[in-house]
Amino acid sequence: MITYRDARTIDGPELAAMARRSFTETFGTLYPQSDLAAFLDQAFGANGLPSQLSDPDFAIRLALAAKENGGEEIIGFVKMGPVTFPGEWRPDAIELYQFYVLGAWHGEGVAQQLMAWSLEHARSHGAREIILSVYVDNHRAHRFYEKYGFEDIGRIAFRVGETVDDDNLMRLLL
Template structure:
């Protein structure tokens, strides 16, 4: 049975392992091994995602199947370069493991994300998505996100072409 709850500090190691697995399964073939390893260490190592679980600026919602983390979404302050509204919030990471894609987990996590944004006074949600991640782009577009710019997303020494998308609430 799939359940949902807010992440706790103690979830850090399991969440980092799930995030590494999801990113590698989805994008691992796109990068040299050294670039992938550098990114995974930076994003999901001790100073990355696990450390943000105790940071009040971030909120992380988990999807669990029989206690195993199968998906999550992370929200927080907008960090993209440029001028952003003070009432904007960023959707940083939105990961669902392959076997649970298409089962409603992503929709449940997105519903929580939008409610979280509204309940914290946000008037817009900002995110970036890899230009060739067509499935994710279609998912975000179904919720009304539209492309507003480009972002150079670094994975080790590789620079990916991401699109910045915005949803006005």
């Protein structure tokens, strides 16, 4: 059984571990180990994702699956907040920062539920557009976002340690 709820500060360590695992399973082979480690520490260390759980500028929704021995584990999440990409953005824009679902849960409807929450969250907070970036060669993610009406609007550099990748900027007008 899968349940969904807003993240709480206490979720920080487990959420960070899940995010590290998801990023590594998706992109881990693309980078030298030192670059991957530097990125994971920056993005998901104490000053990264866990610190944003108590920041009112960010909203994080979790997908949790029941464990066989009781309790739940985080299997996916989405994070939204103010747009931080360089450039001029509408004041009613919101950024979809991270959208992660563990590979074992792909095809189980988790991503669709998290996207439904993202769209509702954006609309209920007065957003008129959602901005995100996605790795240029992450074709699965591109297809997913395009299915919801996101369109490519440019490119942006994305740094993983010393490695600089190209990401596509995408926008959805609400």
